[in-house]
Each structure stands twice: as C-alpha cells, then as structure tokens.
Amino acid sequence: MTVVLDSSAILALAFGELGAASVETRRQGAMVSTVTLSECLSKLLDHGLKQAEATAALRALGLVSVAFTGGQVWRAGALRSRYRRSGLSFADCACLALAAETGLTALTGDRLWATLDHGVPVELFR
Numbered sequence: 001m002t003v004v005l006d007s008s009a010i011l012a013l014a015f016g017e018l019g020a021a022s023v024e025t026r027r028q029g030a031m032v033s034t035v036t037l038s039e040c041l042s043k044l045l046d047h048g049l050k051q052a053e054a055t056a057a058l059r060a061l062g063l064v065s066v067a068f069t070g071g072q073v074w075r076a077g078a079l080r081s082r083y084r085r086s087g088l089s090f091a092d093c094a095c096l097a098l099a100a101e102t103g104l105t106a107l108t109g110d111r112l113w114a115t116l117d118h119g120v121p122v123e124l125f126r
Contacts, residue, residue, distance in 0.1 A: 002029045004099040005063065007091055008109035009125055010040045014057060015047075019109055019126030026107055026125075032063045033072070035094035072097040079118060087112055096120045 003026050010032065012020045037058060044054035068076075072094060079093035088096075092110070096118055099106040105121040106113065113122045 002026055003105050003107040003123065004031045004033070004095055004102065005036070006095040006106060006108040006110070006113075007036050007039045007043070009107050010036065010058070010061065010063075011043055012109060012125070013061060014040070014044060017109075022125040023107065027061060027063070030063050030107070031066050031098065031102065031104065033091075033094045033098045034065055034067050035076075035091050037063075037065060039089075039091040066098055066102075068094060069101070071101055075100060083116055083118070086116060088116075 005023070005027075009023045011017065013023050013027070040058060041051075041054055044057065045051060049057070075097035076090065076093040079096055080088065080090050083093070092113070095106055095108070096113075099120045105123045107123050107125055109124065109126045111124060114124060
C-alpha cells in the first residue's frame with residue numbers, strides 16, 4: 001500500500017480537476033475508507049451520474065477499499081469533535097483515522113489538513 005486517498009483526491013480523478021495527474025501517479029495500491037467511498041458516491045450522484053455509472057467509475061479506480069473498523073470509529077469521532085470548527089468533515093476524519101491505523105500518509109487537496117496537529121502524515125496533491 002502507498003497512501004490513503006481522501007475524497008478530494010478521488011474526486012479530482014473523477015472530474016479531471018487540478019492535481020488529478022499527481023493523484024494518478026499514487027493511485028496504484030492506494031487505500032480508501034468505505035466512508036470516503038460513500039461520500040464520493042454521493043458527490044458523483046449530486047453531479048448527475050446514475051448510481052450504476054458512479055459505482056462503476058469508483059470501482060474502476062482499483063483502490064483498496066477498507067471497511068470502517070472499531071478503532072477507526074473511535075479515532076474519527078474524536079478527531080471530528082476536536083476539529084469540526086476547523087472545517088474537517090466526518091469523512092475527512094475517517095480518512096485520517098485509516099491513515100493513522102495503517103501508518104500511511106493521507107493524500108489530500110485540502111491544505112487545512114497540513115496545518116492541524118492530528119498526528120497523521122499528510123501529503124498535498126495540489
């Protein structure tokens with residue numbers, strides 16, 4: 001495994017946004033929380049894709065999907081409570097919890113993550 005992708009990284013790939021090429025170079029073997037996948041699915045549906053199309057697009061990325069574990073539940077909940085006023089979503093916290101649990105770096109486009117003291121290594125893709 002290489003990195004844990006957050007929603008912004010996956011959506012950059014899906015929509016061809018700024019930084020997508022950088023994410024593409026890290027995609028092979030990347031992990032993603034099931035919470036993050038759920039958030040990405042909802043965003044794709046919000047943009048007008050049908051559920052079958054959105055699901056197929058996410059599966060085609062070939063990411064290693066990791067179920068939300070008991071340890072991640074407690075860590076993500078604590079992170080959300082601590083940083084909600086800073087703007088971290090619950091899915092952001094789930095991504096950080098997975099990265100912490102696996103010892104991998106979280107790949108994000110959200111510069112805020114790099115400014116917070118959450119104990120997880122963060123790499124910005126844009």
